[in-house]
Amino acid sequence: MSVEQHNDPLGDRLSAALRETAGGFDTDRAALAAAGLARGRRLRLRRGGAVAGGAAGLALIGAGGALLLPPGQPHAPQRASAAAKPKATPTAAPVTGDQLLRTLEHLLPKGRTSGQESRGADESPLGPYAHVVYDDGKGKGAVGVSLGRVEPGSEQARQSTACPDKTFTPYDHCSTGMLPDGSTLRLLQGYEYPDRRVDTKWWSAELVTPAGQHVSVSEWNAAAEKGAPVSRAEPPLNRAQLKKLATAAVWRGYVDSIPQDRGKPTAAPSAPHAVTGGRTTLLALLPKGLHVVARSQDDTDSAYAVVNDGKGRSLVQVNVQADMRDVAGDLFGADSETLANGTRVAVHQGPGEKGREGVVMWTVDTMRADGRRVVISAFNSGTQHDAATRRTPALTVEQLRAIALSPKWDQVR
Structure with a gap:
């Protein structure tokens, strides 16, 4: 068990994610002893935060209709910031896994710990983390902390501490604010599974300092993140205790000890061209009679709208990507269509979010001759994690096709 995991809809630059090796990041717990799971979880919530800022949770469709999900590594180039860069030179010997465990156990309220797991700063590019099963006498709960760096002021830093859009990530409480030292802290009380198929709760704290130090704390109301029965009504630490644990100054020193090549931020070295017009274009192209x-x-290259034609809510998502000709063979198979102007079109109709019976997703994927890709999907539910609200999506395949092929998308640049 560990603190890192989850595959969720994309919420960042999907074009870059597609160019990486496709596949989910349901990491094998036994094989990696939880390596990579905290990072995956942070990516999931960053994607949710990006959605709140306007990016779509759009799943990419590959050949044969298979979903291409982002790998568990950094998922997309982030906008670089002109702000000061985080410390790259370690100020002390790299923190060890044992040090992290001792610190975590010391900072927790009085109780018993077991199931200790940890990784030091010099052991893996995934970064240092520590995890314990903690029992305060009211039942066992998993608690973990992972450390890393982000580019100060970058999109990644913002997304790490932004509350996610409930259209894509359900939760009971989320708050984000600035601390007196300029750090940003997000406290979130949500669920292990977006569709709530099990009652496992997942609460987290994300701290990003002005220097780019990133502290991520997670806790569950079960002895394991997945595969363990709920052992208490709520995770063991309340919001105040979670904040106290995440803001402990000792973690920042440990971040500074991470070797440069192990703890460098994942921001891109240069800022990509800002793209605007996705939301405006989508709303303008929606058929008449739909209530948004x-x-x-935000009005970016990724956008969504939840519409209702009087028969129930329906989520519609669109993403515009630049030159994607290098993956055209993966996206458009023998059953795709090529128009007279060279535009390729693929239609996919299949199930939506895993675990939600009756939810369907209809997708029209298009690529212009110059490689510009416009992909649009519609669901028969108002979110990707809730039950179906209607028999079919509010838009037909023909309407989705008309939207995707509209020349108005050429203005989204």
Whole structure:
């Protein structure tokens, strides 16, 4: 068991994610002893935060209709910041796994710990982490902390501490704010599974300092993140205790001890061209008679709208990507269509979010002759994690096709 995991819909630059090796990041717990799971979880919530900022949770469709999900490594180039870079030179010997465990156990309220796991700063590019099963006398709960760096002021830093959009990530409480020292802290009380198929709760704290130090704390109301029965009503630490644990100054020193090549931020060295117009274009192209009940906040190349035609809510998502000709063979198979102007079109109709019976997703994937890709999907549910609200999506395949092929997308640059 560990602190890192989850595959969730994309919420960042999908074009870059597609160019990476496709596949989920349900990491084998036995094989990696939880390596990579905290990072995956942070990516999941960063994607949710990006959705709150306007990026779509759009799943990419590959050949044969298979979902291409982002790998568990950094998922997309982030916008680099002109702000000061985080410390790259370790100020002390790399923190060891044993040190992390002792610190975590010392900072926890009085109780018993077991199931200790840890990894030091010099052991893996995935970064240092520590995990214990903690029991305060009211039942066992897993608690873990992982450390790393992000580029100060970058999109990644913002997304790490932004509350996710409930259209894609359900939760009971989320708050984000600035501390007196300039650090940003997000406290989130959510669930291990977005569809709530089990009652495992997952609460977390994400701290990003002005220097780019990133502290991530997670806890569950079970002895393991997955595969263990719920052992208490809520995770063991309340919000105040979770904040106290995440803001402990000792973690920041440990971050500074991470070797440069192990703890460098995942931000891109240069900022990509800002893209605008996705939301505006999507809303303008929606068929008449649809009431828009929710929409993405920012007007970027990834957008969504939740519509209702009087028969129930339906989520519609779109993503515009630049030159994607290098993966055209993976996206458009023998059953795809090529129009007279060279545009390729693929249609996919299949199940939606895993675990939600009756939820379907209809997708029209298009690529212009110059490689510009416009992919749009519609669901028969208002979110990707809730039960179906209607028999079919509010838009037909023909309507999705008309939207995707509209020349108005050429203005989204």
